[in-house]
Amino acid sequence: MADLIVGLILMPVLGLKLIEPCWYFGEIFCSIFPLILYVVTTASLGNLIIISVDRYIAVNDPLRYTTRVDTNRAVFSIVVNWVFSCIYSLLIMYEAVLHPEKNHACVGECILFIRLEYIITDVVVCLVTPCCLIIYLYMKICFIAKHQAEHINALTVKKVKSEKKAAKSLGVVVMVYLLCWIPYYIAALTLGQDTSDSLVINIMYWILCMNSLMNPIIYAMYYRWFRISTKYIVTLKIFEPSSQYFNLFIEEK
Structure with missing residues (x-):
C-alpha cells in the first residue's frame, strides 16, 4: 500500500512540479502533499524493518515461529508502523503544515521549508538507525542460516533454502533503499533546507520514489x-x- 500510494498520488504530482513552475493544487494540498510524502516513505522504511525482524525470528527460532508471529501481531506491527510514521512526519512537517504561507514568496508557489536540525534528525531516524538495525539483523540471518546448513539433514534442506532466499531478497531491498535515499540526503544537507523547488531536489525526490517502484519488482522476482x-x-x-x-x-x- 505504501508503494502503491507513491505511484498513484506522489509521483504524478512530482512530475507536474518538474514540468510546471507554478502550483495548481491550492494551499491545502500544498501543505498536505509533503506530509503524505514523508508518511508514506517512512512507512515503507518501517515495513523493511518489520520484514527483517520477521525473517530473523523465522531463521533464529523456526520451531516457535508460528506461535511468536501470528496474524494479530502482524496487524499490530503494521498499525504501529503507520501510526509512528504519521506522528513522526507531523513533528518534522509541523511548521510547513500549519503555516504554509510563511514559505511562499508569491502566489502559485509551493515551497517546502524544513529546518536544518530537522533534516539532520531525519537522517538519523530514517537512514542511519534503521539501516544499522536492518544490516545487523541481515548479518545475523546469514550467520545463522550458514550455521544451520552445516548441521541439517536432507529433509530440511528445502526449508533452509527458503529462508536463505528470503534473506537474500531482503539484502537486495536494503541495497536498493540505500542507493535511492542517500543521494536525497546528500542533496538536502548540501543545498540547504528551503530549496525544495530546485531542479536537483526534485530529481532527488524522483530517485527516492524509485525505491517504491523497485520494491514490488524485487518481491515479484523472489x-x-x-x-x-x-x-x-x-x-x-x-x-x-x-x-x-x-x-x-x-x-x-
Missing part, C-alpha cells in the same frame, strides 16, 4: 506468491466469491 496475488488483483479475480479459496503458496518444483 516470491511466486507475490506474482500470483498480483495476477489475481489485476484480473479482478480477487472480487470473485471463490477468491478466499485461492492458493497463493503453490510449491515450486
